[in-house]
Amino acid sequence: MKEMLPLTEAFYYILIVLYTEPSHGYGIMQDTEKRSGGRVKLGAGTLYTALNTLLGKGLIEQYPVPEGADSRRKMYAITENGMLVVEAEIARLEELLNVGRQALITKKG
Amino acid sequence: MSDKLIKRRRLTMSWNFEKEEQWLNEMSRDGMHFKKASMASSFFAKDESVRYTYRLDYQTGQKLGSSKFQEYIDLYQDAGWEYVSSYGSLWHYFRREWQPGEEPRLYTDRDSLIQLYKRLQGVMAVMMLVNLVIMLANMVNLRNFFSGDRLWTIGLPVTVLYLLLFGVLGYGCWRMQKKVNALKL
Structure with missing residues (x-):
């Protein structure tokens, strides 16, 4: 699992979006842009490749499209492994942030 | 229209x-x-x-x-x-x-672009290998063509054609590698 880290921004955002709830490709795209304040816009090719890679590694899986929803759009859900990976990534990022902030404080102090 | x-x-x-x-x-x-x-x-x-x-x-x-x-x-x-x-x-x-000032792309990050170039490179490498096998197989058949004046009519042209194909594919692989390297830090 550790060899998955660090995650690229695309992987990270896809997993974070799916951590909240299952979604389809278009939903992931929109949610990523919204959550990043418009900074991260996933290109169609980037998203498509990333979804296939994450499926292949078992971090996400197909999710049955609920009744009444647009059945054309395939849906994805995060797996147990996917959750573990994204949690490990958050812990890693926290460490990086703390070390960095500490350095800034020490310098100013 | x-x-x-x-x-x-x-x-x-x-x-x-x-x-x-x-x-x-x-x-x-x-x-x-x-x-x-x-x-x-x-x-x-x-x-x-x-x-x-x-x-x-x-x-x-x-x-x-x-x-x-x-x-x-x-x-x-x-x-x-x-x-x-x-x-x-x-x-x-x-x-x-088209929108003025817009440059929309399919691949928006380095990693997926590297993956794309590597996919391309992989296919070219496979084609090179296939080409090599076909060439070797044909060489065995063509061995008798490489004698006498057949060398100039069949042997040499065929060899040149294979080498050309190798050159093109090899160049393609090399170009992809350059693109990948340029993207890596």
Whole structure:
């Protein structure tokens, strides 16, 4: 699992979006842009490749499209492994942030 | 707008797909919108009232008309890309209406772009290997052609053709590697 880290921004955002709830490709795209304040816009090719890679590694899986929803759009859900990976990534990022902030404080102090 | 397609020579190689994009975009600016590609030609429809931004995508393992392929183009369509056509079920052409100051891309981060170049490189490497096997197999058959005046009529031309193919594929692999290296820190 550790060899998955660090995650690229695309992987990270896809997993974070799916951590909240299952979604389809278009939903992931929109949610990523919204959550990043418009900074991260996933290109169609980037998203498509990333979804296939994450499926292949078992971090996400197909999710049955609920009744009444647009059945054309395939849906994805995060797996147990996917959750573990994204949690490990958050812990890693926290460490990086703390070390960095500490350095800034020490310098100013 | 007319339905007649206009044919133009197409001389780009696989590793130069960015150049092909650029060409299609310039053609579109002049009112000639790409419709489909064949081995050596591209076909355009004339329409002065629109302008598109074209992008090429490379995907292996896609069967045109399959449900997987439909999902693939649906996702791109959701992202605002209109599917135009495919060449050899490997190259897929997409377009969206051109907007001033906008440079929309299919691949927006380094990692997925590296993956794309590596996919291309992988296919060229396999083709090189296949070419090598075919060449060796033919060499055995052609051994008797390399004697006497047959050397000049068959032996040498065939060898030159193989070497040329090797050169082209090898150059393609090398170009991809350069692109990958340029993206890596």
